[in-house]
Amino acid sequence: MSTNQTPARRQSPQVYRRRRLVVMLGLVAVIVAVVLIIVRPGGAQGDSDTKSPASTAPASPPTTTIPTEAVAADGDPCSPEQITVEPVTDKSVYEAGEQPQLTVTITNTGRNVCVLNAGTAAQVFTIKSGDEQYWTSTDCQTEQVDAEVSLTPGTPVSSAAPLVWDRTRSAPDTCDGAREAVPAGGASYHLSVSVDGFSNEDLTKQFQLY
Known part of the structure; x- marks a missing residue:
């Protein structure tokens, strides 16, 4: 096979x-x-060609409520930031025998009408020369009057009558007797005023005594 x-x-x-x-x-x-x-x-x-792209804009932040400060209303008590207290004298230079006449001007620099005590009971006039204090109106004050005054913004208010300084040194224990005359001969003094506790340290009135 x-x-x-x-x-x-x-x-x-x-x-x-x-x-x-x-x-x-x-x-x-x-x-x-x-x-x-x-x-x-x-x-x-x-789908990617026809569909709108997803929004990438950031989400709006949540609304936060900010507390607002209380707004002063007409007739409220005056606050320190809205009151300007300016001491005033009738002259800048006083010859021998002339006595300075002292007044004060109060101005409301705020936006609302405010109220304060502008009476003589609430006024304090102080006279200094350098660092030495010579006279204060409250040392021997006899007539004290309270007078509530409404201050309109931007409208200055001045003393109705001047306070006369007799050019002497004051002290609470010298009110009933003769008081010592302050130095003159061209000596320079500064007047400051507070009203109802309001004052402006940078606002003083300078004058000279002869």
Whole structure:
């Protein structure tokens, strides 16, 4: 018995071409399927082209209520920041024998009408030379009157009558006797005033005695 096998018959070129075409068509089908899976026509890619982008504007911060300060009303007591107290003398230089006449001007620099006691009971006139205090109106004051005054903004109010200084040194224990005359001959003095507890340290009136 012969062991030689009959060699297979060689296929025709047409068969090989058909096989290659089938393989190529299969590869194309696989590629198309992969592309469709990734691109998904009408899906996410299309959505990203047609949908408006999400707003990136920051959210408005929560509204915070800020407490407002109480607004002063007409007729309220005056406050220090709205009152200017200015001492006034009738002259800047006094010759021998002339006695200074002292007054005060009060101005409301605020926005509302305010009330304070501007009577003589609430007024304190002080005269100093350098660091030494020579005279204070309350040392020997005999007539004290309270007078509540309504101050209109921007309208200065002045003393109705001047307080006359006799050019002597005052002290509570010298009210019933003779008092010492203060230095003159061109000596310089400063007048300051407080009214109802209000005063302005930077507002003093300078004058000279001869």
